[in-house]
Amino acid sequence: MGSARRGNPAAFARLVARHRDGVRRVAFAVVRDAEQAEDLTQEVFCRVLRHLDDYMGRGQFFAYLRRITLNLARNAVRDRVRQAALLHAYGRDLTPRPDPLADPVTVLDSHLLSEEVRAALKCLTAEQREGRAYAER
Numbered sequence: 001m002g003s004a005r006r007g008n009p010a011a012f013a014r015l016v017a018r019h020r021d022g023v024r025r026v027a028f029a030v031v032r033d034a035e036q037a038e039d040l041t042q043e044v045f046c047r048v049l050r051h052l053d054d055y056m057g058r059g060q061f062f063a064y065l066r067r068i069t070l071n072l073a074r075n076a077v078r079d080r081v082r083q084a085a086l087l088h089a090y091g092r093d094l095t096p097r098p099d100p101l102a103d104p105v106t107v108l109d110s111h112l113l114s115e116e117v118r119a120a121l122k123c124l125t126a127e128q129r130e131g132r133a134y135a136e137r
Contacts, residue, residue, distance in 0.1 A: 004052060012052075016045050019062055023069050030073035031080075040076060044068050 003011030023044050028037035047068060048055075055064055 012049060015048075015061070019065055020045075022062060026066055026069045027073045031071065031076055036076060037073075039104050040069065040072050043072055048073075 004015055018043060024037050024041045027040040027044075028034060031037055031040065044065060055061075110137065
């Protein structure tokens, strides 16, 4: 760990090689999707690399990795549930389904708002649209 903290890429690569499968197993146990577990595994090690100086060295290193993995995996599941709820409520294109009993002005306002939201989303980067840009703060 000390060599990795001092910027030795080979030492960090050894840490990744030693713990990658364990991190992937923890992620998969939560998200139940192999591709997403692999993505989370990469994100865990990216975060560890960015925050090597924050690791206090108390306890086992894998326990530290496990905590990061569980937090990221739980967030991913929570995001998936939120996205499913939005898709159910608004349909695939995020357009609110009009209430057949609503007055025409309300329906039009809702449609215009949807177009504004869609236009605003197009201005964001892919990372911002997926929420990753804010997850690290």
